[in-house]
Amino acid sequence: MNLTRRVFVRWSALTSAALAVARRSVGAQAKPAAQQPGALKWLDVPSLLPIASVVLPAELGAGRVERAAIEFSRWIANYREGEELLHPYGSEQISTTGPSPATKWAEQVRALHESAVAKDPQRKPFANQTLRDRTAIVADALASVQFAARVPSPIAAPHVALALLAHFLDSPDATNLAYNKEINAKQCRPLADSSKEPVTLRKALNGGRA
Amino acid sequence: MSRAFIARRVVESDICIIGSGISAAMVAAQLAGERRASIIVIEAGDDQPQVKDWAANRKRWMDYGSTPWPNDHVEGLDANGIQSRSMCVGGMAMHWGGVTPRFAPEDFKTKSLCGVGYDWPLSYEELEPHYYEAEALMGVSGEQGPREMDPRANPFPMPPLPLTYNLGILKKWVNDAGVSMWSQPSAKTSQPYHGRGACCRNDTCFPICPVSAKYSPDQTWNPLRAKKQVVMHTRTVVRRLIVDERSNRIVAAVAVERDRPGQEIEFRAKTFVVAAGYAWSAHLLLNSRSARFPNGVANRAGLVGKYLTGHRNVQAFIDLPLTLYPGINEQHSLVTKQFMRKPLGEKYLRHDLRVWESAVGREPRLKDESGKPLLGDALLADWRSRLKTSTARVRSYYDIIPARDSELTLDAAKKTPWGDPAPHLAFKDDSVSRDLRGYSEDSIRGLFGRLAQAGNGKIIRTSVDNFQDHPAGGCRMGADASTGVVDSHGRAFDHENLFVVGAPTAVSGSCANGTLTFCALALRSAEEIGKAFPAAK
Numbered sequence: 001m002n003l004t005r006r007v008f009v010r011w012s013a014l015t016s017a018a019l020a021v022a023r024r025s026v027g028a029q030a031k032p033a034a035q036q037p038g039a040l041k042w043l044d045v046p047s048l049l050p051i052a053s054v055v056l057p058a059e060l061g062a063g064r065v066e067r068a069a070i071e072f073s074r075w076i077a078n079y080r081e082g083e084e085l086l087h088p089y090g091s092e093q094i095s096t097t098g099p100s101p102a103t104k105w106a107e108q109v110r111a112l113h114e115s116a117v118a119k120d121p122q123r124k125p126f127a128n129q130t131l132r133d134r135t136a137i138v139a140d141a142l143a144s145v146q147f148a149a150r151v152p153s154p155i156a157a158p159h160v161a162l163a164l165l166a167h168f169l170d171s172p173d174a175t176n177l178a179y180n181k182e183i184n185a186k187q188c189r190p191l192a193d194s195s196k197e198p199v200t201l202r203k204a205l206n207g208g209r210a
Numbered sequence: 211m212s213r214a215f216i217a218r219r220v221v222e223s224d225i226c227i228i229g230s231g232i233s234a235a236m237v238a239a240q241l242a243g244e245r246r247a248s249i250i251v252i253e254a255g256d257d258q259p260q261v262k263d264w265a266a267n268r269k270r271w272m273d274y275g276s277t278p279w280p281n282d283h284v285e286g287l288d289a290n291g292i293q294s295r296s297m298c299v300g301g302m303a304m305h306w307g308g309v310t311p312r313f314a315p316e317d318f319k320t321k322s323l324c325g326v327g328y329d330w331p332l333s334y335e336e337l338e339p340h341y342y343e344a345e346a347l348m349g350v351s352g353e354q355g356p357r358e359m360d361p362r363a364n365p366f367p368m369p370p371l372p373l374t375y376n377l378g379i380l381k382k383w384v385n386d387a388g389v390s391m392w393s394q395p396s397a398k399t400s401q402p403y404h405g406r407g408a409c410c411r412n413d414t415c416f417p418i419c420p421v422s423a424k425y426s427p428d429q430t431w432n433p434l435r436a437k438k439q440v441v442m443h444t445r446t447v448v449r450r451l452i453v454d455e456r457s458n459r460i461v462a463a464v465a466v467e468r469d470r471p472g473q474e475i476e477f478r479a480k481t482f483v484v485a486a487g488y489a490w491s492a493h494l495l496l497n498s499r500s501a502r503f504p505n506g507v508a509n510r511a512g513l514v515g516k517y518l519t520g521h522r523n524v525q526a527f528i529d530l531p532l533t534l535y536p537g538i539n540e541q542h543s544l545v546t547k548q549f550m551r552k553p554l555g556e557k558y559l560r561h562d563l564r565v566w567e568s569a570v571g572r573e574p575r576l577k578d579e580s581g582k583p584l585l586g587d588a589l590l591a592d593w594r595s596r597l598k599t600s601t602a603r604v605r606s607y608y609d610i611i612p613a614r615d616s617e618l619t620l621d622a623a624k625k626t627p628w629g630d631p632a633p634h635l636a637f638k639d640d641s642v643s644r645d646l647r648g649y650s651e652d653s654i655r656g657l658f659g660r661l662a663q664a665g666n667g668k669i670i671r672t673s674v675d676n677f678q679d680h681p682a683g684g685c686r687m688g689a690d691a692s693t694g695v696v697d698s699h700g701r702a703f704d705h706e707n708l709f710v711v712g713a714p715t716a717v718s719g720s721c722a723n724g725t726l727t728f729c730a731l732a733l734r735s736a737e738e739i740g741k742a743f744p745a746a747k
Contacts, residue, residue: 054585054586055585055586056586057586057587057589057590058586058587059587059590075273078273079274080274080276083270083274083276084276084277084280085274085275085276085277086271086275086276086277086278086279086305086417087277087282087283087294087295087296089293089294090293090294090675090677092288092289092290092292092295094283094295097274097275097276135585135586138585139583139585142583147576147577148576148577149575149576149577149578149581150573150575150576151573151574151575151576153275155274161585162576165576165585165589169574172537174574175536175537177590178574178590178593178594178597179535179597181535183535183536183537183538184537185413185536185537185538185540186272186412186413186414186537187412188410188411188412188421189410189411190410190411191371191372191400191408191409191410191411192372194372194373194374194375194411194538194539194542195372195373195374195375195378196375197375197535198375198535198538
């Protein structure tokens with residue numbers, strides 16, 4: 001996410017509302033999402049990968065799609081409730097992260113799987129269905145939630161499929177893919193290279209496991 | 211007398227610095243290096259994470275928005291109208307952007323030159339050596355601008371941060387439109403400097419540089435504390451200054467430790483340096499009320515807390531038929547001082563101009579114009595279709611003349627955890643600036659429009675921030691006690707051993723980021739403070 005200080009003020013205002021951020025209470029402790037029993041059962045990589053291949057561009061390649069699923073799964077696991085947010089410039093308010101979406105998202109993943117089994121005559125699980133069928137199931141699920149054109153912060157996404165997509169779109173891989181250039185935003189890069197046009201994305205990215 | 215007062219602990223030093231932000235760090239660095247004097251620093255807030263933790267903290271900020279600076283504020287020490295809760299070792303400069311323009315020579319004499327505002331009791335030329343000291347201490351990389359706009363006696367300590375591929379293209383665009391721009395000076399290393407590695411474009415200068423390529427005050431405090439050149443008392447809140455009845459000298463700063471709120475500490479020193487920023491410096495002076503000084507210390511003329519100053523900005527995003535790649539080094543920019551000199555015969559308007567790469571308008575989206583959801587390849591194709599042109603972010607700070615009642619007052623309705631009235635801040639434009647506000651903002655928008663037109667582009671959107679950025683003032687300097695709280699060295703007119711340093715002493719906020727100027731002012735104060743102590747061997 002490209003955040004300058006000034007942009008952050010506005011970004012923070014937007015996401016604060018979406019996060020249902022709580023005012024910090026004295027002594028509040030950040031709590032890992034993983035502490036919620038069962039919340040991560042459906043949010044492991046094998047469960048997320050069939051969704052990732054629906055919502056992420058195929059051009060990304062199987063390896064990068066898997067990597068996106070792994071990083072999203074890790075991101076959920078490492079989420080902490082009640083963690084203090086960077087306080088915005090221009091406000092005296094101190095805010096913290098809101099409740100973990102893990103339980104809600106896990107339920108949504110489970111619902112995708114149940115929907116797949118219910119609709120398929122052979123009762124194949126979601127992961128074993130064709131990309132076309134999985135896409136239809138995800139599209140059906142998204143039809144029941146409201147979302148805007150603007151990509152939300154992952155935490156504010158109303159559905160796990162959108163959260164996974166938003167998480168990927170916030171990554172350097174996504175920007176590189178869109179521009180077909182190795183920009184590698186917010187990664188450690190030689191200063192001297194900044195004057196040069198970024199090189200064209202390596203073919204390896206298109207081929208899968210880079 | 212309460213038991214707490216009976217138990218009051220006494221700590222003595224030659225110099226007592228209140229606050230540990232960037233101005234305090236400048237003062238301490240210079241005094242510790244050049245004078246034989248014991249120095250105590252009192253900081254209400256906590257120590258911040260050390261560099262080894264910064265990469266991990268940065269990642270959590272990027273992933274979840276979590277603060278990389280936990281406990282950088284003190285519960286209960288907030289204020290209506292304050293712009294940041296930062297109160298910690300290093301202060302706000304732990305998460306500043308590291309941008310270090312100098313003010314223009316005109317800033318110091320707008321009354322003489324333009325007939326508006328106030329002249330400072332010092333000139334650019336008098337401050338110039340201290341600008342360079344600050345640049346050297348912080349490690350500033352910069353490009354010399356045209357000398358008539360950007361006078362300097364010495365080259366920058368480091369070569370400029372290179373213009374990115376994007377900025378190179380944008381520079382040609384603005385040059386073709388008649389605006390001369392160059393690389394923004396920044397307290398970031400363009401090459402290894404005094405133990406710091408070169409910037410490697412992690413591009414999160416605000417709020418955290420994970421490799422210390424950007425200057426932050428911990429880089430000054432850590433060695434000073436390790437060598438015991440200063441003793442820092444953290445989590446210690448100074449509540450008031452005590453004045454000797456006969457000499458008018460400050461004899462003590464009375465503080466309370468947050469961990470032992472029942473016990474006060476009396477810090478006694480030969481010289482007191484208030485370096486607590488634009489809000490808490492004036493607050494401390496006002497709160498140091500006594501029977502003899504019912505309006506607080508250093509406030510004979512009633513100017514403490516007055517003339518809070520800063521600048522507003524006008525910003526726009528411009529769609530241009532160029533090919534840029536946002537993310538190469540987004541926080542670096544072009545800058546010009548071309549508009550910091552008021553044109554003859556025109557209304558008073560002085561502003562800077564900066565240009566950045568931007569991804570605004572180039573973001574992916576989840577639905578197309580018809581509202582149809584976009585996923586996978588369809589989303590990517592839609593995203594790419596909107597990358598055929600590019601976006602420039604342009605922004606100008608414009609100079610605001612502060613009103614006398616642009617002020618910090620004591621808020622009787624809101625108390626600190628120790629029972630003192632909290633500060634209340636209200637920034638106000640002087641009538642000249644109030645009357646010129648529409649003209650100023652329209653003129654800047656007009657400039658943006660001309661830039662867009664020159665590049666065959668169009669404005670995507672414009673905005674104006676309502677708050678005044680880079681706040682300063684509240685203990686402004688003056689030629690005498692009728693116009694200022696302190697003199698041009700930061701020495702209080704009313705108390706010979708009391709100095710206020712940095713942002714609070716600024717007379718006006720100019721139209722450029724103020725931190726370097728606050729540091730230069732602090733170093734100039736340090737030079738004066740040091741005269742009372744023997745030179746170091």
